[in-house]
Amino acid sequence: MQLRYKTPEVITSVEGVKCSGVRIKGGGLGLVVCDGKAAGVFTTNKFKAAPVIVTENHLKKGYIKGIIVNSGNANAYTGEQGIKNAIKMAELLAEKIGCSREEIVVSSTGVIGVQLDIKWIGSLFNSAYPQINSSRENSWKFAKSITTTDSFTKQWGVKVGDCVVAGVAKGAGMIAPNMATMLAYVFTDAKIDCEGIIKKVVKKTFNSITVDGDTSTNDSFILVSTEKKECDEKKIEEAIMHVCSVLAEMIAADGEGASKLMRVFVRGAKNDVEAEKAARAVASSILVKTALFGCDANWGRVIAALGYSDVEINENLDLDIVGCKWDAEDAFRGGKGFKVELIKNGKDTGKRSLASKLMRENEVVEYHIDLKVGNGKSCIVGCDLNHNYVKINSEYTT
């Protein structure tokens, strides 16, 4: 599902950020040159890809001067040679910038288990590096260069007073609890505590989307501050949360072959942890996902998912369906759409066909569930499962 959007700001709107990107058949290479504080969050998969291992090490100092990302090859499960190749990638950019390779972030995405062709990387680098600038166009080129099965490029950015927060993301499958095959780079020119903010933000955005439950070897989310300006930290944090919410929803919407975006809101849970568990069970249920594709307000499958989610529930629960159009402002917040009560105090309201009609007519479908146990709440964003997903993933080699 391609989201139509016009982003107010792009990453090159952030003072001190320049970039470029080249894309050819089989992959691409993106470069960012910046100078600032940085923090990262990475995959929890035990088979961490080589660039993840290298970048985690580089980020220990907390500042960077550049980013190099290739698509087409994940450089994952590639052993010592993979580590050497990731370091070589960092060195390529470090030499040109004139910094140490420890000041470079390296990412890769694509096929697992194949050694990177470092000559191929070199030739892409030679065409990408001279093009680096701070144009709006280059921001789109960078976003495009890092995509794989993505059906649209993902960018979002906003102004907060004088400052800008803007990011680029990549991801369309293997999206799961705890960041799966997704890359995201968010920049701001405001002075912020990157390390402190990134953890709060990632939990409620990139770690709250689910496409297929698989967690990849390469996920990376990098937050960079070029520290050019002063700004109210609370407002900047909100803006970063917003930008990441939008990027995360873009990834979920692009869940390989998705036709609908799904937001699952659970409230009234025993606590937030249980709310998240319940919401995740519903959003991950492939029976719920296929029913969403079929535009069937089949609440039995939602009930079944809540039932096995292993959280405290009250049989007298409420379930509403809301249908709406996608709007960046509504990311993780809930849209302004038409609502149909499906279950009220544990009783079928008989409005199933009305709800199904709503599902057919809207690109975003929300499930609002009140478990009526406590005050815990959560939102998980996912998508439907349909023929395109199967087609893409049975024919594409990752």
Add this chain to the structure above:
Amino acid sequence: MQLRYKTPEVITSVEGVKCSGVRIKGGGLGLVVCDGKAAGVFTTNKFKAAPVIVTENHLKKGYIKGIIVNSGNANAYTGEQGIKNAIKMAELLAEKIGCSREEIVVSSTGVIGVQLDIKWIGSLFNSAYPQINSSRENSWKFAKSITTTDSFTKQWGVKVGDCVVAGVAKGAGMIAPNMATMLAYVFTDAKIDCEGIIKKVVKKTFNSITVDGDTSTNDSFILVSTEKKECDEKKIEEAIMHVCSVLAEMIAADGEGASKLMRVFVRGAKNDVEAEKAARAVASSILVKTALFGCDANWGRVIAALGYSDVEINENLDLDIVGCKWDAEDAFRGGKGFKVELIKNGKDTGKRSLASKLMRENEVVEYHIDLKVGNGKSCIVGCDLNHNYVKINSEYTT
């Protein structure tokens, strides 16, 4: 995927077991009359269907005189009226047999959240009851009557000396960890400790299959002994394990729309629990499942699944692919087929295209993984995920 098989024995081969079944558009009704000790294992879903609640209560005494099962309506999430209807079903059969309703097992499968039409059940009962007998044909009729989206009926039985162990199962979707929308009834005329055996057996058979990760509200597995004969208990236990293994594989093979059966064997894990976790992660990964449909020996997805399964792993692991035909004898044991080593000591062997060929040519594909950490082992059986699954589940209302 329809398995072609000819079962040596059926449930009516068990001394003391009679049955019948009727099937019409929209559902069916199956009846068993027997007299024996019984034990049951039921869904762990918090929204237990009414017949599950009623049957769990009835089985406390440990013996039964009959079983009544309907398909077409799950009688789940139906409140007090649902409980009353499940009890009425039990009473229908109890009155005819002349026993108390507590001696009857009741099961339902089908749509969730709709009240059972008890008149409809009554009319099906009136046509099914007079037909009860111990013919081989009726055993098939019973098996057929309890199916929903199943593409073939599921029966398996064997002789152990003088005794017979035979069972019937139903299930084709919502099959998951801990028994999802599946019904299974296994009978023997040998004297056994039903309660003791059932727990051992269910863990390694019905709870070791996965189709879509969803756990239903209605799962029930009932083990009955008519206690007509004496037999070596060890041999009978093995036979019950074998019968349940075969029935479980039949359910996995019929995973809605499946084209291939998948067996995942993990050995060398830290312990059996970790082995099961790892095998389940691989068998449940919808990326592994779509790659299986695409006959792509994409070991990167297997590695990624092992990586997020949260078990101890050694990077120098081995992964072999075996392709074979389905044979009841091989259920949960591994087939006699051609083997291709995909990863040896953590290194790609370069035999991916050979393995892909093997996958194309065989209906059963096995992944043999040696984690090289300890002595734990496990087998989980699943299936591929393809267009048929999406079609069935987006168009069928459960």
